[in-house]
Structure formats: C-alpha cells, structure tokens
Amino acid sequence: MATTVAHPTTTSYDLGPARWLSCRECGHQSPLAPEFACAECFGPLEIAYGFGPVTRAEIEAGPKSIWRYRSLLPVPSDVHLYPNTEPGLTRLIRADRLGAELGIKNLWLKDDTGNPTHSFKDRVVAVALAAARELGFRVLACPSTGNLANAVAAAAARAGWRSVVLVPSSLEPAKILMTAVYGTTLIAVDGNYDDANRLATELAAEEEDWAFVNVNVRPYYAEGSKTLGFEVAEQLGWRLPEQIVVPVASGSQLTKVDKAFRELGELGLVEPVPYRMFGAQATGCSPVSVAFAEGHDVVRPVRPDTIARSLAIGNPADGPYVLDSVRRTGGAVTDVSDAEVVDGIRLLARTEGIFAETAGGVTVACTRKLVNAGQLDPDADTVLLITGDGLKTLDAVADQVGPTATVEPTTASVRSALCAV
Numbered sequence: 001m002a003t004t005v006a007h008p009t010t011t012s013y014d015l016g017p018a019r020w021l022s023c024r025e026c027g028h029q030s031p032l033a034p035e036f037a038c039a040e041c042f043g044p045l046e047i048a049y050g051f052g053p054v055t056r057a058e059i060e061a062g063p064k065s066i067w068r069y070r071s072l073l074p075v076p077s078d079v080h081l082y083p084n085t086e087p088g089l090t091r092l093i094r095a096d097r098l099g100a101e102l103g104i105k106n107l108w109l110k111d112d113t114g115n116p117t118h119s120f121k122d123r124v125v126a127v128a129l130a131a132a133r134e135l136g137f138r139v140l141a142c143p144s145t146g147n148l149a150n151a152v153a154a155a156a157a158r159a160g161w162r163s164v165v166l167v168p169s170s171l172e173p174a175k176i177l178m179t180a181v182y183g184t185t186l187i188a189v190d191g192n193y194d195d196a197n198r199l200a201t202e203l204a205a206e207e208e209d210w211a212f213v214n215v216n217v218r219p220y221y222a223e224g225s226k227t228l229g230f231e232v233a234e235q236l237g238w239r240l241p242e243q244i245v246v247p248v249a250s251g252s253q254l255t256k257v258d259k260a261f262r263e264l265g266e267l268g269l270v271e272p273v274p275y276r277m278f279g280a281q282a283t284g285c286s287p288v289s290v291a292f293a294e295g296h297d298v299v300r301p302v303r304p305d306t307i308a309r310s311l312a313i314g315n316p317a318d319g320p321y322v323l324d325s326v327r328r329t330g331g332a333v334t335d336v337s338d339a340e341v342v343d344g345i346r347l348l349a350r351t352e353g354i355f356a357e358t359a360g361g362v363t364v365a366c367t368r369k370l371v372n373a374g375q376l377d378p379d380a381d382t383v384l385l386i387t388g389d390g391l392k393t394l395d396a397v398a399d400q401v402g403p404t405a406t407v408e409p410t411t412a413s414v415r416s417a418l419c420a421v
C-alpha cells in the first residue's frame with residue numbers, strides 16, 4: 001500500500017497482518033497496544049493492516065472455522081494451534097419459503113445459531129482472546145447483554161483462563177444459566193447494559209491484567225465480525241450479495257461486515273461490485289434507526305425497553321458509523337415493534353425450521369418492513385444475518401405457542417381434535 005505517512009514503529013507483537021492502530025475520527029496512528037481511544041481526540045481506534053497476498057485456495061484449504069481467515073485478522077499466525085471454541089463457518093442456506101412470504105426472489109440466511117454458544121458473539125470473542133493472549137493478558141472480561149457473557153465464559157473455560165462478566169441483573173434466566181455453567185465469575189449489576197458498560201470502563205482502567213473484550217481490546221474484538229462478511233462471500237461462491245440485513249446493537253457488526261466486503265474487493269478475492277447495507281433495530285431501542293429517519297449524523301442515546309435484549313444498547317458506540325455505512329451504500333436502518341419481533345421469530349421458524357432468538361425476529365421483521373416500504377429491492381440477491389438461537393429467549397414466544405390439543409390416548413380423540421382445528 002503506497003503512502004507518504006510516517007507510521008509509528010511497530011511493536012514486537014505477532015498480530016498477523018495488523019500493523020498499527022488508527023483513529024477513526026482524526027486518523028492519528030499509534031502502535032498496536034491494548035488501547036481503544038485516540039490519545040489525540042478520544043475517537044475510537046481501529047486496526048490498520050498491511051495485508052500480504054491472499055488467495056481463495058489458501059483460505060479454502062484452511063480450518064473449518066473463522067481461522068481460515070486468520071491472514072485477514074489481528075491474531076497471531078499460529079492462532080489455530082491453541083485451544084479455542086472454533087466458531088464460524090456456520091451454514092448459509094437458501095430460504096425460498098421465507099423469501100416467498102417476504103416477496104424476495106433470492107434470499108439466503110446466515111445461520112449463526114450454530115456457533116459453540118449459539119450466537120455470533122463466539123466470533124468476536126475468539127479474536128479478542130487470541131489478541132489478548134498476545135498482548136499479555138490472562139483474564140477475559142466483559143459487560144454483556146447476555147450473548148457476549150456466554151461466549152466469554154465458554155472461550156475462557158476452553159483456554160484455561162479466568163473470566164469475569166458483568167450483566168444487567170434483569171437478564172433472561174437462560175442467559176444467566178448458560179454463562180454461569182462455564183464456571184465464570186458472574187456479576188449481576190443492578191442497572192441496565194449501559195450501566196454495566198460504564199462500570200466495565202472504570203474497572204478496565206484499574207484492573208490492568210483484565211482484557212475486557214469489548215472495552216480495552218475492542219479494536220481487536222470488533223474485527224471478528226468481519227468473518228461473517230468473509231463467510232457470506234465465500235459461501236455465495238466468492239461474490240458479494242447485493243443486499244444484506246444486519247441487526248444493530250452497538251453497530252459494530254454492521255460496520256465490520258461492510259469493512260469485510262470492501263477488503264475482499266480490495267484484495268481481489270471478489271469482484272468489487274456495489275452492495276447495500278441495511279440495519280435492523282427494535283423500536284424499544286432504536287436510536288440509530290431514529291437518527292437515520294431524521295437525517296442526523298449523531299445518535300441520541302435512549303433508555304432501552306424491548307424484548308430484544310441482546311440488541312438493547314441505548315448508547316451505541318458505532319451508531320454514527322452505521323449511519324455512514326448505510327448512507328454510503330444506499331441502504332437504510334429501520335425498526336419494528338416487539339409484537340412484530342415475535343411474528344418474525346415465528347415466521348422464520350415456520351418457513352425455514354430455524355428457531356432464532358429475538359435479534360433474529362428483529363432482522364426478519366425489519367426485512368419485511370423494508371420490502372413493503374420499497375427500500376429493499378425484492379429482485380436483488382439478499383442475505384439476512386440470523387445471529388442467535390431461540391433457546392436463549394424462550395419467554396418471547398412462551399405465551400404464543402403450545403399444544404394444538406390435549407387428548408385422551410385414543411385414535412378417536414385425536415381424530416375429533418383434528419376436526420376441531
């Protein structure tokens with residue numbers, strides 16, 4: 001990459017193709033380190049790379065996990081040799097029956113319920129853990145709306161690390177259980193996610209050997225979301241979809257999938273054709289959707305109130321970058337009510353046999369809304385990211401579904417029950 005800027009001297013860390021940290025606001029560059037805010041302007045730091053030549057064949061011959069893309073991630077080159085939960089390479093499936101219901105001709109689902117702890121968070125945590133190990137940490141920590149806690153606790157257990165997770169005390173029981181079982185130190189905070197996040201930022205400044213995956217090692221962690229974009233392109237036969245719908249919490253996933261598509265084009269791994277990014281939120285926590293609708297560049301924080309708790313971040317760190325991304329690519333951000341979220345979960349389950357958590361319901365319901373509003377092109381190749389498993393949010397549908405009938409164990413009573421429905 002030709003450039004006249006003098007780069008800071010790189011450190012001795014082996015973080016693969018990562019070369020330095022670059023501020024997303026002012027462009028200031030600094031050496032690779034466990035830092036997340038620019039020393040000049042406090043803007044968020046992002047990994048800058050010096051990629052070597054990468055071929056499709058090399059990637060295809062790699063591990064059947066996110067580590068097949070390790071030459072595009074800020075992780076040591078031998079990362080795949082250490083114990084880890086090996087997330088990724090989840091299935092991408094045609095969804096013709098859901099497509100017919102939504103009026104979309106060519107629809108695919110990226111089914112990330114198949115990850116080790118049943119959400120896409122295993123991807124970002126695996127990358128954060130690998131980078132944190134190289135940066136000298138030995139404790140993995142996070143504030144979480146639930147899925148991140150599951151992923152951190154499992155990854156730390158597999159690596160033999162201690163972990164500490166901070167969750168809102170109101171979290172769904174399943175998510176508490178699915179975290180605690182891994183033997184983590186689980187701290188329930190009386191407050192919402194934004195309170196837990198602020199507390200984590202304060203703790204990160206004091207506990208120097210704690211890697212808070214989404215705080216002090218956030219620049220590394222965030223790059224893990226690129227693997228969703230890499231996999232979608234590879235699984236479509238090394239091409240980009242024309243449209244992709246992504247659920248938005250902090251907004252990191254959407255901006256990194258966009259970054260992945262651009263990197264694949266720049267590296268010559270796909271044809272760099274135009275694509276459109278779409279963001280999906282629940283109305284009860286829709287600060288990015290509201291800013292999009294009002295034409296604002298800044299995202300005004302809200303107090304979340306929605307069943308889509310994995311997306312309930314009222315003050316999304318990457319909100320402004322989501323707005324940049326969807327505006328640059330000609331996409332949009334929208335939001336749907338909790339009732340529509342439940343309908344979305346049921347529609348996906350009934351048409352494609354995938355039981356998603358509330359975030360998946362948000363994505364499906366927002367897709368329907370975007371098609372009906374003429375914002376999504378029904379004739380364009382479209383991918384939806386289904387990012388978490390329905391077993392984590394059973395409460396969302398518990399009072400909506402149940403036995404069709406309860407009968408005596410006789411064929412006659414089954415038959416009369418069948419007549420009644």
Ligand SMILES: *Cc1c(COP(=O)(O)O)cnc(C)c1O
Nearest residue numbers: 147249250251252253359387388
């Ligand atoms: C965390 C999460 C997201 C989105 O995360 P971002 O903070 O926007 O990167 C989407 N779906 C599920 C299930 C999640 O847990």
Ligand SMILES: [Zn+2]
Nearest residue numbers: 023026038041
């Ligand atoms: Zn800066």
